[in-house]
Amino acid sequence: MIKAEHLRYAYNAAETEELKFALDDVDLTVSEGEFVAVLGHNGCGKSTLAKHFNGLLLPSGGKVYVSGMDTKDDAYYWDIRKTVGMVFQNPDNQLVATVVEEDVAFAPENLGVPSDEIRKRVDEALKTVDMYEMRRHAPHLLSGGQKQRVAIAGVIAMEPKCIVFDEPTAMLDPKGRREVIDTILKLKNEKHMTVVLITHYMEEAVKADRVVVMDKGKIVIDDVPKKVFSQVRLLKSLGLDVPQVTELCYLLNKAGLSLPNDILTVQECADELEKLFK
Template sequence: MLDNMIKCDNVVFKYTGNEVKEERVAIDGVNIEVKKGEFLVILGHNGSGKSTLAKHMNALLLPTEGKVYVDTMDTQQQDLLWEIRSKAGMVFQNPDNQLVATIVEEDVAFGPENLGIPSEEIRKRVDESLQTVNMYDYRRHAPHLLSGGQKQRVAIAGILAMRPQCIILDEPTAMLDPSGRKEVIKTITKLNRDLGITIILITHYMEEAVEADRIIVMDEGKVKLTGTPREVFSKVPEMKSIGLDVPQVTELAYELSKKGINISNDILTISEMVNALCQLR
């Protein structure tokens, strides 16, 4: 388990309503290992359990049954809570819910201040984190004046300033326009590739998942598919049966293949499609 950043060991989570005494199983016997430095994407439609699982990965929720370990620490050990959350930071769907200060640099400093980091080190971390997400020039701006993509990058900088080994992003681009989505995905890809930070991205945008090392597809609280983006997206009928799409070029390749055209069905990008079509001539 030493190389694991996150380990979910037969995790079950049940929601219990206040008015109705019926339990709803949101996660049903999930076993996942996330390696240090990995870029993992978790896909699934609404109600599949993916966001509930994400909240287990930094102890916002605790399993009803089974165990979750963050860098070998059991999330159910209350005395390790601060250490767990400083190792595995969380970025949510709406950046407005994570921005707490009236100036960008003060917002980024908020997490390290709560960890009791000395002032000089905080200053260094704030500057470095804002430079990493290309928001240093906006350090004295008011967050409410920023675009959605810029706000989300400031929220990521706030997590980065706490020096996490892992960042869990729960649909961070869901409320953004296409250019904002591109900004955020470019940022988190850079954090993974350049800094070696473990990334766990929860999304329903198939194009965002293409960059991942590995994809997990969830449905009805269970893991239904797992593999590289090429392996998972080439299973078009299985993805459709779960109610999910695949990248448009992958679907086009699948449909062309069905029509008898000799083309690979694991194409992920437009450039791959262009190359494949050129080779047909």
């Protein structure tokens, strides 16, 4: 679906004028239907990486392919944007219309889809994100989580194969965050969409099929969540958190117990501790 090969991205740091690499030799493949989370602290290059996936940024070195299309090839300019949709951090700054359903219609309108087909797509997209009842509302009166779901509907209506979420929950409260994550999981499980989630919340990354950890423009870890989060010390040194129960087990093990080191959820942790106490 998406393939980055030896991807480098250089930019001119102000004043000093020396070239800096926001991305340094990144190799990454995202397969169709996969849910990949990209984790890293602010400034590690994860958002720069995301913007390469639909051609908003072009590599300074290496290649990025979207469904086999080279993002540098101008002939595929709009096809690439149509294939990979993007949801951004600030829900306010991605809504263009003053009525929910008109905003969702924006992308298909741009693509010249006939009116009745747009209506079908808009209704379905709004039902998917559970905002159909509010289709006639003005976006500025919605909560953060609702706005972000409208933004997601706007991307779904474009019918992309893959959606890249660039820190979609960073500005939301816990309730909004849950709504958005539930919507993302629904897209993956029911609509079988490919999902790339850029985040610094480990609770969200835990739900992915695969977690990619970035630091200083490079990929440091690329594995299933259980394997990634068992590396408590490495993650902490990268400025990242691990789930509290994972850390608890890690600390208990250091104190001489022998619990499995790939515990991620409360249930798993409770199961293991129960065994010890019985």
